[in-house]
Amino acid sequence: MYDPKSLKAEEFISDEEIQDTLAYAEANKENMELIDQILEKAAEMKGITHREAAVLLECPSEEVKARIFDLAKKIKLRFYGNRIVMFAPLYLSNYCVNGCVYCPYHGKNKHIARKKLTQEEIRREVIALQDMGHKRLAIESGEDPQMNPIEYILESIQTIYSIHHKNGDIRRVNVNIAATTVENYRKLKEAGIGTYILFQETYHKETYEQLHPTGPKHNYAYHTEAMDRAMEGGIDDVGLGVLYGLNLYRYDFVGQIMHAEHLEAVHGVGPHTISVPRICPADDIDVNDFSNAVPNDLFEKIVALIRIAVPYTGMIISTRESKKMRERLLELGVSQISGGSRTSVGGYVEEEPEEENSAQFDVSDRRTLDEVVNWLMELGYVPSFCTACYREGRTGDRFMSLCKSGQIVNCCHPNALMTLKEYLMDYASEQTRKTGEALIAKEIETVPNEKVRAIAKQNLKDIEAGKRDFRF
């Protein structure tokens, strides 16, 4: 029985409801009266339901697709302006006892180098990341209770926050580790994490079990209910993700929106972010084994529809996507990207030799952070290193109500400009600095609130004079 308020995975992600939704979408995919109504509702920028989103996804009309893209761009602009939040993944350990068939870290893969960073190695990685200019990290680790127990993760978070190299510091650590207990989520909360991220991979139970044949991750319900436990443990920013290309994309798309609706129904706050990774080549993994690969044009439509369905949720794209694809997806809804990423354990200090491959997947966008920052600015975006909300306690529903009120523009925009200024002063190349200074001078005038604008201008001067870490 479908019940978005239930705490049971099979009830809030009811297979029956998804099948009904897909049949409804198929039956109505050319029902223009209904489609017009859905698009009108979507234009109010308050979101649409999983059923409505499914109809739009199924609709074959190119004209409707153009309207979807147009609306997604408007929503993106309304809530996120031209800011793009920057982050970097940090791989702590690739020891893993699970058997995920699409991931080279799976326990049975014997030709991958296994590594686990010591606290000293983490220190060196973090300094390398700070020297690039990063302020926001997402730590990643395989699941191995012996090698990577929760104590190791907690100690690593403490190490990361404790390092202040030159003007650098990591101000927000997001965590992407395996589903765990309420007690462990509470410990993560106490350690000061930002978002807890856990990819669902697929919502289709049977396929999920086939893709995760061994290890604790095999348990579909335990994995799917993880966000509820995280929220019970006090973490109010959670990040969802489906690995597109694993199963029928339609099913996962609907499941993902139902998951967001469930979190809102039970906890009063939807997901903080949604990541949209696509399956890609990696050691021991052949993409051709997955017959459901999502082509680019369809992927664009999925991203645009997520933007429309959950307007207040940030969207993240990884370095798996090419520069061209990232450019397109930024326009349609993505609000956060990684820059200068290494997906191998210890990869920021030392690029590893090919024969010692410990990377989780191949990186398609190999540019440095400086190159990515410069590229974004040339496209008219403001790269932001802002972490203010989390540090001001604006998480969960407090963040969402600010976002829904539209007042976030008076925080995000000046914060983006001030953190970009820090980046330009401390880390940028000559060319990037020149482009950035011109951009800041122009953009600061667009901050709507006069008082905020004046303070921000003064702060920019103070940053120039050597001060750091201002925020609204």
Ligand code: SF4
């Ligand atoms: Fe382990 Fe995660 Fe890879 Fe699965 S996806 S094998 S849990 S690292």
Ligand code: SF4
């Ligand atoms: Fe994100 Fe808050 Fe900063 Fe805006 S002010 S960019 S929402 S952290």
